[in-house]
Amino acid sequence: MQPEQSSLDEQLKKQTQVRQSQVGTYVAIALASVLLVATGIGAYYFTTLEVQQQASTPTEAAGSAVEANEQHREQAQQAILAYEQQYQPLLARSQIQSFAPAKHQQATQAYELALQAFAQSQFREVETHLKHSIAMAEKLQKHWLEAADSWYQQAEQALTQQRPQEAQLYVQKLTAVNDQDTRIKELQQRIDGFAQQQHWWRVYQGALAERDVPKQVTALQQLVQVQPNRDELKQKLAAAQESLRQTQLSAALELAQQALQQQQLQQAQQAISRIAQLQGDKNTLALLKAQLAKQQRQLSTEQTRALLLQASEQQQWQQVIRLAEQYLQQAPGDSTITALAARGREVLAAKQKLNVYLTRPQRLSDSSIRAQAEQALTRAQPLKPYSRDLARSIDILRAHLKEMSTPVQITLLSDGETQVRIFGVERLGEFTEKTLPLLPGSYTIEGRRSGYVTVKEKLIVNSDSHSVSLTIACTKRI
Known part of the structure; x- marks a missing residue:
């Protein structure tokens, strides 16, 4: 399209130059005619001077006529130039010429008559012929654009009715009328992609028959991508997506409820997150979250109790006390855990007391300190089965006391x-x-x-x- 357009522009430029040259020629002829007339008037004046000596200058009427004629000439020249700028490019297009040859010939002939009238100084006739040519050119342009619109509309209708072959014929006719119409490219793209459109349309129809909503959404998404200007496809897609959302929402809600009943908290968390993503009912979502939080707290309490019992079996009394404090905040009436926490504190206190003597065993040489150490051993002895560390401390302190008691x-x-x-x-x-x-x-x-x-x-x-x-x-x- 670009090379043809460039060539067309060059031809129009040349034609304009020729037309301007013609106008210049005609203007020169007109000027020559005026000079001849003026010369004739001058000769007549000098010839009759002898007869009418009282007429020493041209009459005022003759001067006014020349001035008026010059004004008409300038107006006619401007009208011709304006015509050539506005209508000549249109009439010079080959597609315009082939669209309506008779009307094109009439417009061209009227323009040629205007040029001839100008050359003959018939300036009023110039305006008449130009008006006739303009009327014919505008009528031709109107019919030409209407024809292009008609082919476009028929191509659009054929595509809407899923008839790509027929649409292609109308595009060809539109191109023949006006190959510079910007709508041609969009129509051709739709025709070229029609095979893909037909494929996804068949997929969509099958999905409708199968009531496969996800498949409908996928097909409609592809169709909207290929045909973005079709509002009815967008509406179908929106409806299918909403239907899919509702289906997925129901499935996620059912899954969340089942998971909570079975105390599968991780699965319940995932289902609740999916409900939130699908913009489920806020009240329902809040209720599910509350149920999940409650079960998580219960599970946490149970897990804490299990860890606490395990720690007590492993005689990890520091951890027992820490876990017991957490657990008893949720279940303050658990006597077993309360007893374990008390035992843990007793074991740690006894061990701390024995460490006072174990860190400086030489102090046991003092009889009063040995007596205090004996008392600490007496209090720690019942707790010996519950802590290997405490039992070891008891044995070491006893050995120190024995050494300090042997003369x-x-x-x-x-x-x-x-x-x-x-x-x-x-x-x-x-x-x-x-x-x-x-x-x-x-x-x-x-x-x-x-x-x-x-x-x-x-x-x-x-x-x-x-x-x-x-x-x-x-x-x-x-």
């Missing part, structure tokens, strides 16, 4: 004149050698003698000591 034989040496005593234990008096049992611990031994400096010695007795000896005597005079 170690100590040998003290002196000079037989020094008074010896062990602070907190007993006075030993004067001796040269004495053996006595002492419990593991730290002791202070003092020696006194009249006239001599008093001495003190530090003695540390360990539980793993086999034999310990110490010499204490006052040897320095005062």
Whole structure:
């Protein structure tokens, strides 16, 4: 189409140039005629000057006539130029010429007569001929456009009635009338895609017979994509989609209810999400969500109880206490869980108490601290079966207490004149050698003698000591 259009534009340009050249020629002829007339008038004037000496200049009437004639000439020239710009391109189109040759010839001949009249200075005739040519050209254009519209409408109707072959014939006729009609491309695309349209239309009809709504939606979507301007297809698609939504909504609602009844909470959650996606009834959706939340809480409580019991079996008392606090918020009347939580606290408290002595076992050398440790062991002993860690702590502390309660034989040496005593234990008096049992611990031994400096010695007795000896005597005079 583009090369033909370019060639057509060049031809029109050349024809316009020719027409303008013709107009220039005719204008030159007209000017020459006017000059001849003026020359004749001048000759006549000088010839008659001798007879009529009183006429020294042309009459005012003759001057007005020339001026008026010049105005008519300019008006006629402008009318011709306007015609050539507005109507010549239309009449120059070959499809216009072949559409109505007789009318085209009449319009062209009227224009040619206008040019001849201009050349002959018949300026009023120019207007008459141009009006006639314009009337014929506009009538021709009107009939030409009506013909194109008629072929388009018939092609459109044929496509609507599923007759692509007939539509193709009308498109060919439309192209023959006006190959630049912008509607041709759209019609041809619809015709070219009609095989696909027929396929999806058959699919849609089959889906209707089968009452297969999803299949109807798929087919209509394809048809709307191929024929986006058909409102009736869009309406069918909207109706099918709504029907499909309702069907899917009913199925999702039924699935959600069944899943809740069977306590399949994950499946119920998925079904409820699908209902929300399908824009189900808000009240129904809220009720289903509430039922799901309730069952989730119940399940969470049951799961927490199961985990709590498992933790108690594994003697994980810290976790037992944490889970019991969560569980008892939902089920405060569960005596079993309450008892397990209390036991867990007792076990942890007992273990913490024993750790006070286990972290610094040397403190057990103090009899009062050993007594406190014995009391802690007595309180922890009943809980020993419930915690392996506590049982191990009990055994270790007992071993420490046993070590701290087993005496170690100590040998003290002196000079037989020094008074010896062990602070907190007993006075030993004067001796040269004495053996006595002492419990593991730290002791202070003092020696006194009249006239001599008093001495003190530090003695540390360990539980793993086999034999310990110490010499204490006052040897320095005062």
